[in-house]
Amino acid sequence: MRQVADTPSIWERPEPPERRAPSPLSRERIVRAAVTLADAEGLEAVSLRKVAAELDAGPMRLYRYIGTKDELLDLMVDAVYAEIPPPTGSGWREVARSYAHGIRAAGLRHEWLADLLDGRPRFGPAAVTHAEATLTALRAAGLQEIDTIMSTVEVLSTYLRGALRTEVGERRAERTSGLDEREWQHAMAPHLLAMFATGDYPLMSEAMHDAEHRSATERFDQGLGYLLDGIEQSLSG
Amino acid sequence: MRQVADTPSIWERPEPPERRAPSPLSRERIVRAAVTLADAEGLEAVSLRKVAAELDAGPMRLYRYIGTKDELLDLMVDAVYAEIPPPTGSGWREVARSYAHGIRAAGLRHEWLADLLDGRPRFGPAAVTHAEATLTALRAAGLQEIDTIMSTVEVLSTYLRGALRTEVGERRAERTSGLDEREWQHAMAPHLLAMFATGDYPLMSEAMHDAEHRSATERFDQGLGYLLDGIEQSLSG
DNA sequence: CTCCTTTCGATACACTGTATCGGCAATATA
DNA sequence: TATATTGCCGATACAGTGTATCGAAAGGAG
Numbered sequence: 001m002r003q004v005a006d007t008p009s010i011w012e013r014p015e016p017p018e019r020r021a022p023s024p025l026s027r028e029r030i031v032r033a034a035v036t037l038a039d040a041e042g043l044e045a046v047s048l049r050k051v052a053a054e055l056d057a058g059p060m061r062l063y064r065y066i067g068t069k070d071e072l073l074d075l076m077v078d079a080v081y082a083e084i085p086p087p088t089g090s091g092w093r094e095v096a097r098s099y100a101h102g103i104r105a106a107g108l109r110h111e112w113l114a115d116l117l118d119g120r121p122r123f124g125p126a127a128v129t130h131a132e133a134t135l136t137a138l139r140a141a142g143l144q145e146i147d148t149i150m151s152t153v154e155v156l157s158t159y160l161r162g163a164l165r166t167e168v169g170e171r172r173a174e175r176t177s178g179l180d181e182r183e184w185q186h187a188m189a190p191h192l193l194a195m196f197a198t199g200d201y202p203l204m205s206e207a208m209h210d211a212e213h214r215s216a217t218e219r220f221d222q223g224l225g226y227l228l229d230g231i232e233q234s235l236s237g
Numbered sequence: 238m239r240q241v242a243d244t245p246s247i248w249e250r251p252e253p254p255e256r257r258a259p260s261p262l263s264r265e266r267i268v269r270a271a272v273t274l275a276d277a278e279g280l281e282a283v284s285l286r287k288v289a290a291e292l293d294a295g296p297m298r299l300y301r302y303i304g305t306k307d308e309l310l311d312l313m314v315d316a317v318y319a320e321i322p323p324p325t326g327s328g329w330r331e332v333a334r335s336y337a338h339g340i341r342a343a344g345l346r347h348e349w350l351a352d353l354l355d356g357r358p359r360f361g362p363a364a365v366t367h368a369e370a371t372l373t374a375l376r377a378a379g380l381q382e383i384d385t386i387m388s389t390v391e392v393l394s395t396y397l398r399g400a401l402r403t404e405v406g407e408r409r410a411e412r413t414s415g416l417d418e419r420e421w422q423h424a425m426a427p428h429l430l431a432m433f434a435t436g437d438y439p440l441m442s443e444a445m446h447d448a449e450h451r452s453a454t455e456r457f458d459q460g461l462g463y464l465l466d467g468i469e470q471s472l473s474g
Numbered sequence: 475c476t477c478c479t480t481t482c483g484a485t486a487c488a489c490t491g492t493a494t495c496g497g498c499a500a501t502a503t504a
Numbered sequence: 505t506a507t508a509t510t511g512c513c514g515a516t517a518c519a520g521t522g523t524a525t526c527g528a529a530a531g532g533a534g
Contacts, residue, residue, distance in 0.1 A: 022513090047490065058514050060492080069491065114356075119406020123429060128438060135440035146440070150448045155460040162399025169356020192360060201365060203372035203383070211387050223392040226467030233466050259482085284521065295483050297523080306522065 023056035027065050030055065031075045035110065038076065043112035048072075077116050078124030080106050086133035092141040093228050096152065099134050100160055100224055107164040111171065114164040143235075152231055159227055167216050260293035264302050267292065268312045272347065275313065280349035285309075314353050315361030317343050323370035329378040330465050333389065336371050337397055337461055344401040348408065351401040380472075389468055396464055404453050 033054040038046050048069060052059045066072045084106050087099035107113045122128075135149055143149045177184040196205045214222075270291040275283050285306060289296045303309045321343050324336035344350045359365075368390075375386045414421040433442045451459075 048492085049490080060515085061513055063492080064512070117402070118352075118409075119403040120410045121407075123425065123432075125432075128432060128441065132438045132441050135444065139440065146443050146448050149440075150444050151456075151459060154456060155463055158399040158403050158460055159396050160399065161402050162395040162397065165354070165398050165402075166356040166395050170358070172355075173357045188360065195360075195362075195365060201369045203376065203386075204365065204369050206383050207372065207387050211383050219388075219391060222388060223395055223464075226392055226471065227460075227463055228467070229470050230463030230466035233470065234463065285523085286521080297484085298482055300523080301481070 020056075025055060025057060025061065025065065027075065030062060030065055030072065031079050034072055034076055035079055038112045039110055043115055046072075046112075073116055074122075074124060077113065077122065078126045080110055080113050081122070081124065081130050082126035083109075084130055086130065087137045089137070089141060092138055092143050092152075093232070095134075095137045095141045096156055096228060096231075097224065099137075099153070100156060103157075103160050104164065104167075104220065107160075107168065111168045114161075114168040117161050117164070119161065148235070155227060155231070159223060163220050163223060167220065170216065262292060262294060262298065262302065264312065267299060267302055267309065268316050271309055271313055272316055275349045276347055280352055283309075310353055311359075311361060314350065314359060315363045317347055317350055318359070318361065318367050319363035320346075321367055323367065324374045326374070326378060329375055329380050329389075330469070332371075332374045332378045333393055333465055333468075334461065336374075336390070337393060340394075340397050341401065341404075341457065344397075344405065348405045351398075351405040354398050354401070356398065385472070392464060392468070396460060400457050400460060404457065407453065 030051060034046050034051050037050060037054060048062055049059045051072075052062050062072075066075070084102045087095045087102060089095040089098050107117075131153075134153055138149045138152060143152065177188070195201060196208070267288060271283050271288050274287060274291060285299055286296045288309075289299050299309075303312070321339045324332045324339060326332040326335050344354075371390055372386055375389060380386050380389065414425070432438060433445070
């Protein structure tokens, strides 16, 4: 019988705390939880403690699956890429449009994406697969030279990053100025009125009053159209 | 003589701690300190404690001048706008180029700007002044209708936001992969080689190997050129 | 000289990412 | 089957964050 010298009898020894069955865990589960959290409460609500709690785990358990919070964010971005359908279309303009709208849709589904797309090259499997599919579709649709293809997707993705930020930023501004309408009217509106009242900004005033108000989608498509027209011109030139 | 009942004599009472002359403080000083810090050590190093320390002040003293850290960030952005010269040029393309390069230069001087330009409308005095100057220059250079002017600067600023992020992101990636070259070669390079070795990404490989490598400025100008060509086309059409 | 207001530093709180360590549980070994 | 080993993971801790609260000191007013 195994009984170390000064181990008290079973009657004295306290029972160890009951252990719950460990929750199943995987990178995919963690990333899903993080994405859900970010969708629901914003990226700033994604803390390792909260993600772990969502999974019935202690915070440090996550470090068996990721090395760093930044790595988790990388995984989240790749998870979004995995949602984006590969671009399709017969002409290269169609493919480009499909590419752009696919990413835009994903970015509007997950508004935090705009904050994470920081321009570093992305080497996650889904991102790479999506990139390869994009290049393939563009070549199949008529662009042969790799340089033309790369220029096109580079400029497209640059515009996309900006457009996403713009659109998401506006959404957020509207949302917060809608929620704390009280505070907004109290803090921001007088400042704007006072500025315009000085008469120092006639064109800004004209823009506010007379310019036609187009939807975010319209503006996005207009910019995209400019870009495609410019590219097309450079192709024929 | 004023001497409350149980106040000990001067010999017993400890001298209050010596008070240093308070450092002069103002919003401008605070913002300048924050900008300097962000330039030197990155945006994540900008904490109220560090900014205050730089100014020989306690952290809470800053709250006499700003209401929130986010407000400080807003002030920093406006301070950058104040550095940007108003766009100039005779033709509207020239003005547009001047606008774009002015903002790009500022964004490269202060790499954190790309992180703060989130797309929300900016109502700081310098930002508004710069915007008004831009609109004025565009109208003076030939664009009459306010709608055309607004479309142009909207699409330009969208592209700019994306381009800045792209460029700054690449710089950071290069910098960190240059500094921890050891780690990068150990962690990222094998992953890339393995991926390309599968043969599943022929176009990505072709791009890596055969595509010409252009400088960031060239790519920026190329995208800008596409955009301007597209706009010009819509003007004449 | 006394009162009052403004200013600010000290302290505290909740929260973050993550390093360290100790013990339990499953596995490999004898 | 008994023991040694390994790997997993929770508890704890630490340094840092933004900011609320409060008391005391300084400056101005009567």
